[in-house]
Amino acid sequence: MDSPELVQVKHLTDTYRLLDNTFRGAPAASRQQVRTDFPLFFAANNLRNRRVISQQGQIICHAGFSPLRLKLGNVTLKMAVVVLVATHPDYRRRGCAALCMKSLQQQLQDEDYDLGILWTGVTGFYEPLGWKTAAPPGYYLNPIAAGMPCLNHHLNNTPPFEIQKYSEMDHFHDVMRLQRGQPVRTMRSPADFRQLLSLPGIQAWGIQRKTLEAYVVTGTAVNKYGILEYAGQADAILAGIAKLVQEQWVAPDAPLPVFGTDSKMASLLQAHQIPMTPLVSCKGRGTEMRLILNAQRVNTVVERELFVWGLDWA
Numbered sequence: 001m002d003s004p005e006l007v008q009v010k011h012l013t014d015t016y017r018l019l020d021n022t023f024r025g026a027p028a029a030s031r032q033q034v035r036t037d038f039p040l041f042f043a044a045n046n047l048r049n050r051r052v053i054s055q056q057g058q059i060i061c062h063a064g065f066s067p068l069r070l071k072l073g074n075v076t077l078k079m080a081v082v083v084l085v086a087t088h089p090d091y092r093r094r095g096c097a098a099l100c101m102k103s104l105q106q107q108l109q110d111e112d113y114d115l116g117i118l119w120t121g122v123t124g125f126y127e128p129l130g131w132k133t134a135a136p137p138g139y140y141l142n143p144i145a146a147g148m149p150c151l152n153h154h155l156n157n158t159p160p161f162e163i164q165k166y167s168e169m170d171h172f173h174d175v176m177r178l179q180r181g182q183p184v185r186t187m188r189s190p191a192d193f194r195q196l197l198s199l200p201g202i203q204a205w206g207i208q209r210k211t212l213e214a215y216v217v218t219g220t221a222v223n224k225y226g227i228l229e230y231a232g233q234a235d236a237i238l239a240g241i242a243k244l245v246q247e248q249w250v251a252p253d254a255p256l257p258v259f260g261t262d263s264k265m266a267s268l269l270q271a272h273q274i275p276m277t278p279l280v281s282c283k284g285r286g287t288e289m290r291l292i293l294n295a296q297r298v299n300t301v302v303e304r305e306l307f308v309w310g311l312d313w314a
């Protein structure tokens, strides 16, 4: 077994195969592929943030991260979203994934990252590497159908609006403006927005009056399902989601994460006694883990506000 090495172009085909087999099932059965699900992660400029281990020329293990800037009010954190950690089933429990993670974590330290974040079903693998389970602030409404009394109330009591399928020509700048008005958000370049808004199984919607007042992103992908992101006026978002359900663009069984303690959304839903559970992770389900690298910058106050919207999930 070789040591972990940086991913090179010659490794790509083998790596896609390992990752698709691990996370997407047999190619014929899956309508999604990791390569198109994570375009920013697989971009050429991210090769240096990935590791592979080979055995006799075959890739048997992979791990990597996407670098993100997360803004929480006035604080900007340098964050790594760890993704696509996999060892071929024939080579598990030989220390491969741990070696890749240790190499990546050394890089995070050397490059002054503030924290790492990931979502996993295998907490026992990450705990010895220093990762800790954490939950973000907020609530989870699952399914949306349980919130219809509140959603319909806002739909029926709001000035008329149009719900428009996102088009880059009409909505791109307004969506960026609204996302940039969020108190907690990742910093995305225009190119990042373009890639994220055209992910497979993703649809964005504009809530349009005179101007675009809000946007909502919905997903039917295996890795991104339900309401994934929104920004703008809380009542316009609720009315917009009600219309999406009414017009059958969103399934009533889809979930809706309600971010944070400062969100008006939570109080509007609570005013209608809508039953919501506290968020256990930004994804609503599964386990979220964090690796705090700079405890001064990522203090308990900052940690309590930390939240990552669906388009940025790994």
Ligand SMILES: CC(C)(COP(=O)(O)OP(=O)(O)OC[C@H]1O[C@@H](n2cnc3c(N)ncnc32)[C@H](O)[C@@H]1OP(=O)(O)O)[C@@H](O)C(=O)NCCC(=O)NCCS
Binding pocket: 022, 061, 084, 085, 086, 087, 088, 091, 092, 093, 094, 095, 096, 097, 098, 099, 118, 119, 120, 121, 122, 123, 124, 125, 126, 128
């Ligand atoms: C999780 C996974 C990447 C681990 O890869 P691996 O190369 O077998 O891991 P390692 O051999 O480096 O494990 C190091 C240690 O982590 C822990 N560990 C590994 N796999 C574990 C598991 N499935 N459950 C609990 N702890 C585990 C053990 O302490 C292990 O040491 P030990 O074998 O001496 O007991 C691999 O099982 C895998 O590909 N799983 C499917 C994909 C997946 O779930 N990836 C994680 C997504 S976030």
